[in-house]
Amino acid sequence: MTIPQITAVRLGGSPRLPLLVLGPSLGTSARTLWSSTAKHLSGHFEVIAWDLPGHGTNSIVAEPFTMAELAIGVLAMVDDVLAERDAVDTSFVYAGDSVGGAVGLHLLLDAPQRIDSAVVLCTGAKIGEAQAWRDRAATVRASGTPAVLERSASIWFADGFLERDPETGAALLHALQNTDAEGYALVCEAIAGHDVRDRLADIQQPVLAIAGREDVPTPPASLEEIADGVKNGHLVVLDGVAHLAPAEQPAEVARLILAHASGEPLVDEPLTVAEVRDAGMKTRREVLGDAHVDRVTASATDFTTEFQELITQYAWGSIWTRPGLDRRSRSLITLTALVARGHHEEFAMHVRAARTNGLTNDEIRELLLQTAIYCGVPDANTAFRIAQEVLAKIDQEQA
Numbered sequence: 463m464t465i466p467q468i469t470a471v472r473l474g475g476s477p478r479l480p481l482l483v484l485g486p487s488l489g490t491s492a493r494t495l496w497s498s499t500a501k502h503l504s505g506h507f508e509v510i511a512w513d514l515p516g517h518g519t520n521s522i523v524a525e526p527f528t529m530a531e532l533a534i535g536v537l538a539m540v541d542d543v544l545a546e547r548d549a550v551d552t553s554f555v556y557a558g559d560s561v562g563g564a565v566g567l568h569l570l571l572d573a574p575q576r577i578d579s580a581v582v583l584c585t586g587a588k589i590g591e592a593q594a595w596r597d598r599a600a601t602v603r604a605s606g607t608p609a610v611l612e613r614s615a616s617i618w619f620a621d622g623f624l625e626r627d628p629e630t631g632a633a634l635l636h637a638l639q640n641t642d643a644e645g646y647a648l649v650c651e652a653i654a655g656h657d658v659r660d661r662l663a664d665i666q667q668p669v670l671a672i673a674g675r676e677d678v679p680t681p682p683a684s685l686e687e688i689a690d691g692v693k694n695g696h697l698v699v700l701d702g703v704a705h706l707a708p709a710e711q712p713a714e715v716a717r718l719i720l721a722h723a724s725g726e727p728l729v730d731e732p733l734t735v736a737e738v739r740d741a742g743m744k745t746r747r748e749v750l751g752d753a754h755v756d757r758v759t760a761s762a763t764d765f766t767t768e769f770q771e772l773i774t775q776y777a778w779g780s781i782w783t784r785p786g787l788d789r790r791s792r793s794l795i796t797l798t799a800l801v802a803r804g805h806h807e808e809f810a811m812h813v814r815a816a817r818t819n820g821l822t823n824d825e826i827r828e829l830l831l832q833t834a835i836y837c838g839v840p841d842a843n844t845a846f847r848i849a850q851e852v853l854a855k856i857d858q859e860q861a
Contacts, residue, residue, distance in 0.1 A: 465531055466524035466648075468539040471511040473497060474504030476820035477547055480578075481554040482507035482719070483540055485562020487584070487706060488649050489607065489614060489638040491518025495559065498630070499708045502716030505788025505820060507555065507723075510543055512536055514561065516645015518637065523645045529561075529656040532649075533568035537576065555723045557581035559708055560680065561649060564589065564656050567688070570665045571658060581719050583672040583707045586684035587691065588657040595654035599647035606643045614638055620676040620704040630709050662691030669695045670722040672715065674703035696722075726783070739771065742779025749782065749789065749815045789819040797829055801845045802837040809845060813852040823853050 471492040473484070482503060484496045492511030500509045513520035514532075527535075544550050553576050558566040563585025570577055601609050615624070615635055624631040669692045673685035682699045689695035698718060703710045720726075726741065747755050762770050782792060793816035800809040816826060826849055834842035 463531060464525045464527040465538065466515045466527050466535045467520070467522045468512045468515075468532075468535040469518075469520040469522075470539050470543055471513060471519055473500035473509040473511050475500075475506070475508035476822070477508050478818065479506060479508050479820050480723075481540070481544070481552075482509050482723070483536070483554055483556050484509065484511040484708075485536070485556070485558025485565050486511065486514060486517065487560035487562060488514070488653070489517070489610070489641055489646060490559075490634055490706070491637040493518060494630075494633045494637045494709070495706060496708050498712035499716045499719075502713055502788070503720060505790035506720055510540070512539055514645065514649055516642030516648070520645075521642070523642055524648065526648055527652055529564055529652045530568050530572060532652055533565045533572060536565055537569065537573055540576075551576070553578045555579055555719075557583065557719050558585070559583040559706060560585050560589075561653060564653070567658050567662075567665070570667055570669070570692075571661055574665070574667060577667050579668045579670075579723050581670045581672060581722055582685070582688060583715070584674055584677050584680050584685075584705050585688075586680045587659040587662055587688055589653055589680060589684070592654040595650045599650035599654075602643050602650070603647045607638055607641045607646055610646075611635060611639060617678045618705050620674065620702050620710060622702075623704070623710055634706065634709060659687070659691070662688060663693065665692040666694070668722065668725075670718060671695060671697050672707055672718060673697065673699045674705060674707055674710070675699055675701045676704040679705055724783075735775065738779040739775045740779075741783050742774040742777070745782045746774055746778040749778075749818055750811065751814070751818065754811070790816075790821060793819045793821055794825075794829055797826070797845075798833055798837070801830070801833045801841050804841060804844075806844060806848055810848050810852050813849050814856060817853070817856055823857075826853065 473493070473496060484492065484500070486492045486495050492513050496511045500511070503509055516523045540554060541550050544552055555578050556566050556569060557580065563582035566580045566582050567587060570580055598610065618634065619631060669688065671685035671689040673680070673682035675682065686697050689697035700707060700711055700714065708715050758770065793812065796812050797809065797816060800812060813826065830842055830845050830849060833845065
């Protein structure tokens with residue numbers, strides 16, 4: 463067995479947040495493919511991507527490996543990241559494009575207890591024909607990755623993308639040109655042996671399959687096969703997208719990853735009042751903590767119960783769950799508003815919530831300095847005192 467060494471690429475987010483792991487496509491680097499999408503997700507997750515052997519930051523080229531062995535290498539990398547949190551063997555959210563998506567299927571099959579939910583993009587339970595992959599490996603070994611540059615440019619992007627976003631397209635093609643020939647060839651050979659079509663029914667975790675309408679290597683039918691084959695699958699087809707969805711539509715891909723990980727509906731169907739309230743309670747607990755919510759709920763009386771339900775439904779269910787802003791941004795806005803209005807008790811509660819949402823002590827200090835100018839020095843002075851007490855208590859609890 464050959465377990466390739468995988469390198470982690472940190473794309474943002476606080477280690478206090480849930481872990482999201484992102485996998486690349488053949489010939490791309492994690493950073494060029496996923497950076498734009500990660501910007502939309504770093505308020506909700508610590509975002510870690512990974513590079514294939516010979517790609518991007520990973521200069522170590524291994525002996526031949528299978529897709530299953532590549533997945534083992536990815537899991538070893540994730541465990542190294544989690545060890546920094548003292549949280550080895552805990553679960554995480556996974557999303558991967560093309561080869562990264564194929565790795566996701568192997569993780570779901572071989573380490574199901576580690577995956578909370580998975581998004582596979584522009585991939586397949588089997589991708590292409592084995593001999594075609596072996597032929598491409600031989601071509602690249604003989605002539606290097608520039609030999610596949612023109613073909614990749616023609617199938618990676620939907621019509622018009624290179625004109626709309628030449629900078630992203632150029633960065634991706636440059637990453638391909640810089641990829642080590644042997645590393646590229648070894649991944650081709652791993653894809654040649656990849657076929658889990660007869661095992662899809664064994665996958666129990668929720669799987670979102672995202673297809674590009676214009677994708678040639680892995681057309682929508684390939685993703686539909688995955689969505690239909692797993693126990694709990696859902697298919698989304700993106701118009702105007704070919705093979706590199708995270709680069710072509712980063713905001714929409716981020717929205718879908720977040721919605722899937724959160725268990726939110728992926729279609730624009732109206733929610734019932736009960737569903738909005740349930741979503742609000744889930745978010746309220748995630749942001750404020752179970753202890754706070756349990757305490758407030760337990761202390762509710764006949765006089766205050768309807769008010770608590772109102773807060774849960776409208777503040778937390780209708781506003782905090784909206785995808786337009788991440789939770790970090792919502793915390794910054796909320797803290798500023800509470801300083802401006804002098805709501806000191808709520809401010810203390812939301813300082814703690816801001817830390818949960820990934821803000822650092824330094825960022826909270828910068829926010830309060832800004833409020834001193836725009837909300838007034840006396841209000842900021844009181845806010846500094848309250849924040850210092852809350853943050854000191856949090857740091858003591860986490861020490």
